[in-house]
Amino acid sequence: MQAVIGWVLRIGVIVSICIVFFGGVIFLYRHGHEIADHKKFKGIPDFISTAGGIINGVFAFRGQAIIQLGIVLLIATPVLRVIFSAIGFVLEKDYLYIGISLLVLLIIFISMISGHAG
Amino acid sequence: MSVIVFTLIILVGAYFAGLIGSLTGLGGGFVIIPLLTLLLHVDIHYAIGASLVSVIATSSGSAAAYVKEGITNMRLGMFLEIATTAGAMTGAIIAVYIPTNYIAILLGVILICSAIMSLRKKAEQVLKQQNGWATKLKLNSSYPTANGTVNYSVSKVGGGFVVMIFAGVLSGLLGIGSGALKVLAMDSIMRIPFKVSTTTSNFMIGVTAAASAVVYLQRGYIDPGISMPVVIGVLVGALSGSKILVHTQSSGWLRWVFAVVVVFLASQLIYNGIIGRI
Numbered sequence: 192m193q194a195v196i197g198w199v200l201r202i203g204v205i206v207s208i209c210i211v212f213f214g215g216v217i218f219l220y221r222h223g224h225e226i227a228d229h230k231k232f233k234g235i236p237d238f239i240s241t242a243g244g245i246i247n248g249v250f251a252f253r254g255q256a257i258i259q260l261g262i263v264l265l266i267a268t269p270v271l272r273v274i275f276s277a278i279g280f281v282l283e284k285d286y287l288y289i290g291i292s293l294l295v296l297l298i299i300f301i302s303m304i305s306g307h308a309g
Numbered sequence: 310m311s312v313i314v315f316t317l318i319i320l321v322g323a324y325f326a327g328l329i330g331s332l333t334g335l336g337g338g339f340v341i342i343p344l345l346t347l348l349l350h351v352d353i354h355y356a357i358g359a360s361l362v363s364v365i366a367t368s369s370g371s372a373a374a375y376v377k378e379g380i381t382n383m384r385l386g387m388f389l390e391i392a393t394t395a396g397a398m399t400g401a402i403i404a405v406y407i408p409t410n411y412i413a414i415l416l417g418v419i420l421i422c423s424a425i426m427s428l429r430k431k432a433e434q435v436l437k438q439q440n441g442w443a444t445k446l447k448l449n450s451s452y453p454t455a456n457g458t459v460n461y462s463v464s465k466v467g468g469g470f471v472v473m474i475f476a477g478v479l480s481g482l483l484g485i486g487s488g489a490l491k492v493l494a495m496d497s498i499m500r501i502p503f504k505v506s507t508t509t510s511n512f513m514i515g516v517t518a519a520a521s522a523v524v525y526l527q528r529g530y531i532d533p534g535i536s537m538p539v540v541i542g543v544l545v546g547a548l549s550g551s552k553i554l555v556h557t558q559s560s561g562w563l564r565w566v567f568a569v570v571v572v573f574l575a576s577q578l579i580y581n582g583i584i585g586r587i
Contacts, residue, residue: 193376193377193379193383194377196376196383197372197373197374197376197377198373200369200370200372200373200376200515201370201373203369204366204369204370204373204544207366208366208540208541208544211536211537211540211541212537212541214533214537215316215537215538215541218533218534218537219312219313219316222312222534223311223312223313223316224311224312224313225311225312226310226311226312227310227311227312227314227315227316227534229349229350229351229352229355229532229534229535230350230351230352231352232352232354232355232530234528234529235529235531235532235533239533240527240529254533255533255534256533258533258534258536258537259531259533262362262526262531262533262536262540263526265362265365265366265369265540266362266365266519266522266523266526267519268365268369268515268519269365269368269369269515269516269518269519270516270519272369272515272516273387273390273516276383276387285447287446287447288384288387288447291387291388291391292387294391295387295390295391295394295516298391298394298395298398298520299394299398299516299519299520299523301398302394302397302398302401302520302521302523302524303523303524303527305398305402305524
């Protein structure tokens with residue numbers, strides 16, 4: 192089980208960083224000579240602010256959408272690790288820790304929903 | 310400044326942040342937020358978002374190695390993650406209502422405390438005494454050392470849990486891993502061997518950061534143009550740091566250099582926060 196969890200973490204980081212890098216190259220190629228301005232907080236461009244928008248952007252080969260896809264996968268990596276730990280505890284029939292893993296997942300889920308409302 | 314120059318500056322800065330962060334065990338977020346806000350005048354919300362993403366990358370990357378070695382106490386990590394994720398969610402939600410200059414001041418104070426704590430002498434301790442809650446939660450475990458497997462027990466589970474909630478709030482509010490506080494809770498309160506507490510803390514940082522990153526992502530705090538060079542730079546820097554760490558043992562002077570740098574950056578954050586420039 193430890194080997195599987197180590198593997199999930201490693202693959203998750205490698206895959207998402209490669210996607211971020213690939214998106215970064217496209218982004219710099221297209222927008223490299225524009226002026227960088229991040230002094231005032233104004234959120235992120237509309238086309239990458241929703242899951243659907245990111246997916247459409249990826250298919251349209253837009254750099255920022257590809258970077259954002261990589262970042263979403265990176266954020267999902269530790270969450271995926273919790274899911275795999277939960278499966279491990281199911282195999283060990285450790286009901287206490289199945290409950291604890293599910294509680295952690297529930298908290299992250301609530302956090303996701305609260306972010307949506309805010 | 311053009312986007313390409315901006316990206317290159319962040320890449321180089323993030324590389325050194327990741328390198329120093331992994332050599333001292335403090336993590337890369339500590340240097341990257343002051344770098345982005347003070348030097349490049351990036352809004353602190355974007356800086357926090359980018360730092361959180363880099364924290365997830367480095368902690369997951371190094372956790373992968375530690376988990377395989379069998380040092381990490383996964384049950385303990387999972388149990389305490391209830392506290393850190395709940396705290397991180399709270400931190401991310403209240404971050405919106407706190408003026409940015411207060412966030413900068415708080416970050417500066419936490420930076421100074423963590424730098425001082427990183428200079429502490431670390432003694433390996435092994436507790437044998439069994440404790441009711443730790444036994445019920447199956448937290449007592451063992452870890453491999455050069456002299457064979459060592460069994461250890463965990464004390465004051467409740468106290469450790471409460472400090473972890475606080476560590477989670479700071480992580481969600483400031484976009485740092487708050488590893489120093491997590492280690493302090495496991496080391497000083499729960500009396501866990503140092504090697505186990507550092508690796509288990511690292512194991513928990515990724516999930517804690519993910520719990521607040523899902524909020525930041527939807528609020529638009531995670532900007533691809535800033536996060537991209539930060540995450541790549543910090544991760545590559547942390548990788549080279551772990552390579553150096555294997556070859557040299559004398560990171561004592563390095564801790565001092567880093568502590569001085571961090572205190573300098575932190576006082577800049579506090580100063581700019583007080584005069585309201587951040």
